[in-house]
Amino acid sequence: MIDSTQTNNSMLQKQLIDLASSAGKPVNIAKQQEAENNRKDKQVEHLKQELIETSRALNQEMKRINTDINFSYNDDIRGLVVTVKEIDGNKVIREIPSKEAIELMKKMHDIVGLIFDKKG
Template sequence: MEISKANEKMDMVLTNMSQRADKVQKASSDIHAEKQSQGGDDNQQNLDAKLADITKKLNEQMDSLDTNVRFGYSDKTGSMYISVTEKSTGREIRKIPSEEAMRLAEYFKDVIGMIFDKES
């Protein structure tokens, strides 16, 4: 009986997280579209601030659901990530995308910046 209750709760949490992730993805797409239409360095700062605010709101929601899932924003790559930690120790279990993938994305962003220099 208790296992089925735990499974139901887990399904409910995963459904809720999925819905929130969809909202974040839509908000992120809207922000990126706004950035592309306006261009400029001020808009990049605006985008960073909006995405940081979104991650803060998501983390507040995760706290209210009593989960060990945290959202974050990397300004180096301009993307969001998810971190799953062990509640008792605080040890990170998994990060999506992984740390290696985030470093590769940062590297390729720099390489593309060198190849396609905007000043040329």
């Protein structure tokens, strides 16, 4: 029992010495931010895969009920796009969001990237 108390005291002293020696030193925020960014990137990739799988399932269901509605993932807007075609599949009736809206979203992403670019 005395040995365990001495061991605990030694460990406590080492921790106190480590804390005291690191006092006043800057915290490595870059490593923390990198870890957070990696976690966010993994989460975004996981959500992207879920959207792709959901669009595949929806497309299979649409084929089963003989409708020409197509769901797809768009990397530019990081979301789903719905395309409605005529029965014969030759003419696109509607695309949601529209091509113009997709282009506008891409430009907005670029502008926001320029405004908040850390390199600039």
